[in-house]
Amino acid sequence: MKKLFIVAITALGFTFAAQAQDDAATGQTAQGKWLIEANTGFGGLPESSAGNTGFSLISIDGNTMWNIGAEGGYFVADDLAVKVGLGYGDYFGDGLFSYKVGAKYYINGQIPVGIDLNGASVDGDTAMFLGAQAGYAIFLGQNVSIEPGIRYDYGMNENAGDGDFNPFSVKIGFALHF
Numbered sequence: 135m136k137k138l139f140i141v142a143i144t145a146l147g148f149t150f151a152a153q154a155q156d157d158a159a160t161g162q163t164a165q166g167k168w169l170i171e172a173n174t175g176f177g178g179l180p181e182s183s184a185g186n187t188g189f190s191l192i193s194i195d196g197n198t199m200w201n202i203g204a205e206g207g208y209f210v211a212d213d214l215a216v217k218v219g220l221g222y223g224d225y226f227g228d229g230l231f232s233y234k235v236g237a238k239y240y241i242n243g244q245i246p247v248g249i250d251l252n253g254a255s256v257d258g259d260t261a262m263f264l265g266a267q268a269g270y271a272i273f274l275g276q277n278v279s280i281e282p283g284i285r286y287d288y289g290m291n292e293n294a295g296d297g298d299f300n301p302f303s304v305k306i307g308f309a310l311h312f
Contacts, residue, residue: 161243161276162243162273162276162277162279162311163209163212163213163215163240163243163311164209164212165209165210165211165212166209167208167209167311167312168206168207168208168209168311168312169205169206169207169208169209169215169217169238169309169310169311169312170204170205170206170207170309170310170312171188171204171205171206171207171217171219171281171307171308171309171310172188172189172203172204172205172307172308173186173187173188173189173205173305173306173307173308174188174189174190174305174306174307186201186203186221186223186232186254187203187204187205187219187220187221187232187233187234187252188201188202188203188204188205188219188221188305188307189201189202189203190223197226197227198224198226199223199224199225199226199230200223200224201221201222201223201224201230201232202221202222202223203219203220203221203222203223203232204219204220204221205217205218205219205234206218206219207238213239213240213241213243214237214238214239214240215237215238215239215240216236216237217234217235217236217237217238217248217250218233218234218235219232219233219234219235219252220232220233220234221233225254225256228256228257229256229257230254230255230256231254231255231256232252232253232254232255233252233253233254234250234251234252234265235250235251235252236248236249236250236251236252236265237249237250240271243271244270244271244273245268245269245270245271246267246268246269246270246271246281246283247266247267247268247269248265248266248267248268249264249265249266250264250265251263251264251265251290252265252287253290253294259293260291260293261289261291261293261294261295262289262290262291262293262294263287263288263289263290263294263301264287264288264290265285265286265287265288266285266286267283267284267285267286267305268283268284269281269282269283269284269305269307270282270283271309276311277310277311277312278308278309278310278311279308279309279311280306280307280308280309281306281307281308281309282304282305282306282307283304283305283306283307284302284303284304284305285302285303285304285305286300286301286302286303287300287301287302287303288300
């Protein structure tokens with residue numbers, strides 16, 4: 135009887151584990167859900183925030199650069215979101231418009247990896263980057279996650295350094311899932 139009880143408990147445990155996997159597919163990163171994000175950046179050079187569609191504030195020798203923006207996306211398949219982002223800020227006295235278009239995939243529903251085309255326009259000059267990022271999603275509930283991660287951008291045109299300037303940054307993202 136004791137062995138039968140242990141087998142039944144084990145089977146029940148596997149059933150709940152399988153159910154949890156199924157729930158993940160219908161959870162925060164399921165097809166048809168929406169995603170709204172705000173990101174922050176740490177460290178790096180001022181230029182590493184040039185294509186930023188999040189929040190940043192950098193001050194060097196009395197000169198200040200700031201940016202504010204957000205990103206949104208739609209899950210076209212389970213764990214795969216197509217995203218766009220917009221930002222506006224001040225780049226050492228000049229107005230800065232930033233943008234981002236890309237995709238984000240959640241491996242096992244918790245490890246977000248993304249690739250995007252992003253850039254910024256300052257006083258008619260446009261810098262364009264190809265970006266990649268990876269992190270970890272910490273879900274605080276059904277609709278909120280914190281996503282620390284790393285990001286690398288490769289300069290695609292002359293204003294972005296033609297590949298000679300490739301910013302690496304550490305980010306913390308805050309996401310709402312609907």
